[in-house]
Amino acid sequence: xxxxxxxxxxxxxxxxxxxxxxxxxxxxxxxxxxxxxxxxxxxxxxxxxxxxxxxxxxxxxxxxxxxxxxxxxxxxxxxxxxxxxxxxxxxxxxxxxxxxxxxxxxxxxxxxxxxxxxxxxxxxxxxxxxxxxxxxxxxxxxxxxxxxxxxxxxxxxxxxxxxxxxxxxxxxxxxxxxxxxxxxxxxxxxxxxxxxxxxxxxxxxxxxxxxxxxxxxxxxxxxxxxxxxxxxxxxxxxxxxxxxxxxxxxxxxxxxxxxxxxxxxxxxxxxxxxxxxxxxxxxxxxxxxxxxxxxxxxxxxxxxxxxxxxxxxxxxxxxxxxxxxxxxxxxxxxxxxxxxxxxxxxxxxxxxxxxxxxxxxxxxxxxxxxxxxxxxxxxxxxxxxxxx
Amino acid sequence: xxxxxxxxxxxxxxxxxxxxxxxxxxxxxxxxxxxxxxxxxxxxxxxxxxxxxxxxxxxxxxxxxxxxxxxxxxxxxxxxxxxxxxxxxxxxxxxxxxxxxxxxxxxxxxxxxxxxxxxxxxxxxxxxxxxxxxxxxxxxxxxxxxxxxxxxxxxxxxxxxxxxxxxxxxxxxxxxxxxxxxxxxxxxxxxxxxxxxxxxxxxxxxxxxxxxxxxxxxxxxxxxxxxxxxxxxxxxxxxxxxxxxxxxxxxxxxxxxxxxxxxxxxxxxxxxxxxxxxxxxxxxxxxxxxxxxxxxxxxxxxxxxxxxxxxxxxxxxxxxxxxxxxxxxxxxxxxxxxxxxxxxxxxxxxxxxxxxxxxxxxxxxxxxxxxxxxxx
Numbered sequence: 198x199x200x201x202x203x204x205x206x207x208x209x210x211x212x213x214x215x216x217x218x219x220x221x222x223x224x225x226x227x228x229x230x231x232x233x234x235x236x237x238x239x240x241x242x243x244x245x246x247x248x249x250x251x252x253x254x255x256x257x258x259x260x261x262x263x264x265x266x267x268x269x270x271x272x273x274x275x276x277x278x279x280x281x282x283x284x285x286x287x288x289x290x291x292x293x294x295x296x297x298x299x300x301x302x303x304x305x306x307x308x309x310x311x312x313x314x315x316x317x318x319x320x321x322x323x324x325x326x327x328x329x330x331x332x333x334x335x336x337x338x339x340x341x342x343x344x345x346x347x348x349x350x351x352x353x354x355x356x357x358x359x360x361x362x363x364x365x366x367x368x369x370x371x372x373x374x375x376x377x378x379x380x381x382x383x384x385x386x387x388x389x390x391x392x393x394x395x396x397x398x399x400x401x402x403x404x405x406x407x408x409x410x411x412x413x414x415x416x417x418x419x420x421x422x423x424x425x426x427x428x429x430x431x432x433x434x435x436x437x438x439x440x441x442x443x444x445x446x447x448x449x450x451x452x453x454x455x456x457x458x459x460x461x462x463x464x465x466x467x468x469x470x471x472x473x474x475x476x477x478x479x480x481x482x483x484x485x486x487x488x489x490x491x492x493x494x495x496x497x498x499x500x501x502x503x504x505x506x507x508x509x510x511x512x513x514x515x516x517x518x519x520x521x522x523x524x525x526x527x528x529x530x531x532x533x534x535x536x537x538x539x540x541x542x543x544x545x546x547x548x549x550x551x552x553x554x555x556x557x558x559x560x561x562x563x564x565x566x567x568x569x570x571x572x573x574x575x576x577x578x579x580x581x582x583x584x585x
Numbered sequence: 586x587x588x589x590x591x592x593x594x595x596x597x598x599x600x601x602x603x604x605x606x607x608x609x610x611x612x613x614x615x616x617x618x619x620x621x622x623x624x625x626x627x628x629x630x631x632x633x634x635x636x637x638x639x640x641x642x643x644x645x646x647x648x649x650x651x652x653x654x655x656x657x658x659x660x661x662x663x664x665x666x667x668x669x670x671x672x673x674x675x676x677x678x679x680x681x682x683x684x685x686x687x688x689x690x691x692x693x694x695x696x697x698x699x700x701x702x703x704x705x706x707x708x709x710x711x712x713x714x715x716x717x718x719x720x721x722x723x724x725x726x727x728x729x730x731x732x733x734x735x736x737x738x739x740x741x742x743x744x745x746x747x748x749x750x751x752x753x754x755x756x757x758x759x760x761x762x763x764x765x766x767x768x769x770x771x772x773x774x775x776x777x778x779x780x781x782x783x784x785x786x787x788x789x790x791x792x793x794x795x796x797x798x799x800x801x802x803x804x805x806x807x808x809x810x811x812x813x814x815x816x817x818x819x820x821x822x823x824x825x826x827x828x829x830x831x832x833x834x835x836x837x838x839x840x841x842x843x844x845x846x847x848x849x850x851x852x853x854x855x856x857x858x859x860x861x862x863x864x865x866x867x868x869x870x871x872x873x874x875x876x877x878x879x880x881x882x883x884x885x886x887x888x889x890x891x892x893x894x895x896x897x898x899x900x901x902x903x904x905x906x907x908x909x910x911x912x913x914x915x916x917x918x919x920x921x922x923x924x925x926x927x928x929x930x931x932x933x934x935x936x937x938x939x940x941x942x943x944x945x946x947x948x949x950x951x952x953x954x955x956x957x958x959x960x961x
Contacts, residue, residue: 201678221708253640260635260703263661264947267821274833276840277818277949278666281659283641289658293670300676302814302844327640437679441628441657444645459654467679573644 200467204298205424205431206291206583208237208417209544214381214532217315218411222257223269225413226311229537230271233307233415237427244417245303247272249279250290250310252535252572255324256317270309270415276302282439283328284485284572285579286310287414287539292437292581294418304420311413312534321409328574330444342406346398348451348575349488353400355452355503360400362506364391366487367404369509370523373516374530376556379541381410381532391487405487410532414540416547432550436468436582446574457496457571457578464567464580465498473498477582478563479520479549481542483571484527493569494522496578517560524549524559539570543581550585586811586955587804588618588793589920591913594757594786594905597692603637606789607688608649614684614791615651619803622651625793626680629667630659631687631909635700638693650686650791663687663941664790665912665951669814671794681799685792687910691785705946710823717945718782720823722774725863727829729776736776738879739862740767743780745888746859746896750903752930753918757786757905781862786905790913792920806958809923812936813845819948826948834871834942834950841938841952842873849873852954853934854893854922856915858942859900868940869895872952889932897922897930912941912951923957 210232212218212225220228234240249270254262263279270277280286280293287310294308314321322340329335352358368388374380386404394404417427424431438460442449449455461473470476482493491505499520500508508514514522525531525545528538546566548554564585571578590613592598592606601609615622630646639645643659646652660667664687671683694700701717729736744767750759762780770779794800800808817840819833820826842848855874859865866878874893875881887895898904898918907914919937921927935957943949 199678201676254634255640257707258703259707260700261633261661261943261947264704264818264821264943264949265706267818267949268825272818273820274817274836276816276837278670278816279661280670281641281643281661283643293658296670296673296677299678300673302673302676324640327638328644330645331639439656439658440654441643441647441652443648443653445648456654460656463656573641576644 198467200299202299202301203421204295204434205419205421206416206434206547207419207424207427207431208233208239209547210236211379211414211541211544212412213379214410214412214534216381216408216410218313222266222311222313225313225411226266226269226309229413229415230307230309233417237417239417239427241271244271244305244307246276246297246306248290248294248297248306248308249277250286250536250540251279252283252286252312253324255327256314256321266311271307282572282577282579284535285570285577286536288543288568288570288579288581289439290536290540291416291543292439292579295434295437298418298420304423306418307415308418308540309413309415310536310540312537313411314409314534315411342398342401345486346401349400349486351451352488352492358506360392361388363488363491364388365509366484366490367391367529369514370484370527370529373524374526377526377531380526380530381408382530407485407528407533410534412532412534412537414537414544416540416543430551432547433584434581435584436464438463438580439578441577444574446576451575453502454492454496454578456576457493457569458498460578460580461497464582468582470582477520477565477567479524479559479566480522481525481545481568482522483569484523484529485533487529489571490522493571497567497569521559524557542568546583550583586792586809586920587795587800588614588620589917590614590617590791591755591917592789593755594788594907596757596786598787603688603690604649606690606787607686610789610791611650614793618793620682620793624682625684626682627674628652628655628657628684629670631662631664631667632659633661633909635703636694636908650684663909663912663943663951665916665939665941665953666816668792668916668953669816669951672811672814675794675796681796683794685794687913688789689907689910690787691908692787697785706822718777719774720945721861722777724828725777725861728863728867731829732879734879736768738866738882739776739781740764741882742859742862742865743767743902746900746902749897750899753899753904756899756903758784758903759899777861783860783901783906786907788905788907788910788914790910790917792913807924808958809920810956811953812847812956813841813954815840816951821947823946831867831871831948831950833948834868837950837952838872841954845954847936847954851936852938853936854932855895855938856898856918857895857940858911859896859902860906860942860944864942865896865900868942872938872940894932897932912939915939915941916953919955923955
């Protein structure tokens with residue numbers, strides 16, 4: 198595998214993540230797009246192609262939601278495409294943007310992810326019932342909290358974990374988010390508060406979960422030659438990987454996300470990483486639930502199987518730790534507008550690697566980072582490695 | 586392009602699920618290419634949630650394609666967009682063998698018109714409570730008005746494509762339709778009549794696409810080269826564009842011709858979107874394949890014996906309206922023609938164009954230009 202063209206990230210923008218935005222989905226996409234273009238002094242005319250990422254149409258009740266979001270994302274009269282891997286979309290959209298540029302079809306590509314969940318009344322969780330198999334599962338009235346409860350239980354059982362081993366992730370991420378100007382969750386949290394929060398579907402409690410949100414994020418990608426003209430400080434997309442497992446989630450052992458490992462191995466191979474535990478300075482693993490961050494750091498080969506909780510306890514994952522995870526505050530703290538949340542993780546890598554993360558800045562000038570998202574029926578992993 | 590697998594387009598397919606439909610196309614494609622699903626580097630599917638009746642439909646793609654635990658993603662667009670993604674992925678150097686899938690199970694959608702209506706802007710257009718066919722009718726009226734024409738050209742498109750479909754064993758709506766019958770069919774949204782609007786069908790298509798060297802090893806002169814691709818979108822707002830024009834189709838074609846280093850004059854036959862009769866004419870003009878499509882249609886230019894046969898597959902009017910799979914039916918015909926495997930429909934010519942449009946209210950287009958190898 199020889200990748201023919203290098204692709205850089207040269208700009209990023211994001212809206213505040215919030216429970217209920219007054220803006221329309223198009224307007225949210227516009228705000229993030231405008232910011233991303235302003236951040237690198239580009240105009241819409243400088244952009245050759247646009248990639249859109251947004252999760253279920255059911256949130257907005259708009260058929261062909263990608264087409265609807267087209268003008269808000271700067272896609273009018275341009276090559277524009279929406280790609281989709283459920284919750285993994287936010288990290289897959291920049292992979293598609295990378296494809297647009299690395300293939301040579303475009304020299305600049307805007308990647309926009311938007312989600313407006315608050316339109317679904319009374320709660321967006323109801324829309325998720327429609328993701329289940331229409332013959333054998335949907336009739337059970339299941340939602341995501343229940344099935345992720347099964348996965349969380351399996352993970353805890355396999356390694357004999359206690360709730361506090363998992364709850365520490367919520368404390369770390371929600372407190373990290375206090376330093377993020379776009380964060381939805383702005384409240385200092387203690388371990389006891391997480392452990393005492395309302396039980397939703399055991400072992401899942403309210404503070405184990407990220408909040409549903411409205412928001413949008415955008416990145417500007419450019420080819421090597423273009424990037425050098427746009428900025429002195431590009432961040433390179435050095436590895437991409439994605440992997441989708443079978444739809445039959447009930448037929449696999451939920452203790453370990455093998456598809457995340459395969460996606461990570463694909464990205465690491467492309468980036469020339471053979472010892473991720475040593476070569477990656479910080480990570481933004483997908484954390485819609487606290488146990489997922491642990492699951493995913495193992496899938497990303499940043500921890501041995503079953504050892505991720507101990508590393509959180511030992512402080513390895515703190516912002517000033519040996520290998521921080523979710524210095525942004527993650528989905529648990531910043532918020533979880535599905536596709537936009539994944540792209541927020543990529544934007545965080547961009548800001549951190551450029552040393553522009555302000556109070557969130559990871560120390561010692563990080564040079565290599567990985568972001569990952571996950572989704573579908575506990576089924577897909579998407580991974581991007583960036584280097585300064 | 587080294588492998589093609591399709592199922593027959595039919596108005597209803599009650600005996601199979603969408604999974605079985607896709608499986609049928611996949612095994613044919615892998616057999617045609619002489620590959621196993623184990624050999625494939627990446628899979629790209631095409632679907633829209635509301636047409637499937639399932640959110641995050643990309644969940645339900647991998648098993649019937651043999652894609653579980655492989656790189657696999659979905660494009661929420663016509664299959665030609667997925668084909669373009671396959672081309673891009675191969676050109677990055679990250680993959681050598683990529684599978685593309687699209688399908689239609691329109692017969693299972695209880696209210697197709699209702700779903701299409703949900704594609705209209707929820708704040709500004711949907712409150713007007715107009716059907717997508719009505720908007721297409723306005724467009725057709727504009728097109729005919731600008732050319733001071735009655736609806737005869739629309740009838741001619743329908744007659745050409747429905748009759749062509751009689752020669753295509755995969756097409757769902759072949760018929761010996763006459764111009765007067767078409768012009769007397771029930772009004773849908775004047776000037777559009779029943780026969781000027783494509784009727785839905787079920788269908789699945791799977792393509793196997795390989796890097797050049799690998800393609801030649803696998804398929805020899807049966808390999809069909811993808812010379813150029815392009816895609817482009819006009820404004821999704823009905824109020825922000827002039828009905829009856831499609832600049833985005835022109836832009837998509839321009840990119841594809843530029844990559845292919847070819848001109849519209851090099852195209853020997855074409856398969857273009859004809860969801861509505863007037864759209865075939867609009868698209869031919871926008872793609873640079875015709876100056877005055879109505880007159881050239883009447884002269885016989887787009888028929889079997891013409892200079893530029895168009896939609897000899899039957900098009901959407903004769904083959905069936907296939908939603909996200911519609912473009913791959915166009916591509917499938919091009920591949921069969923360029924391989925010399927089109928039977929009674931066989932055309933001469935080595936360069937062909939396939940085009941897809943995403944339907945009302947979009948102005949989103951994709952174009953691919955193909956060249957065949959030496960005649961077998």
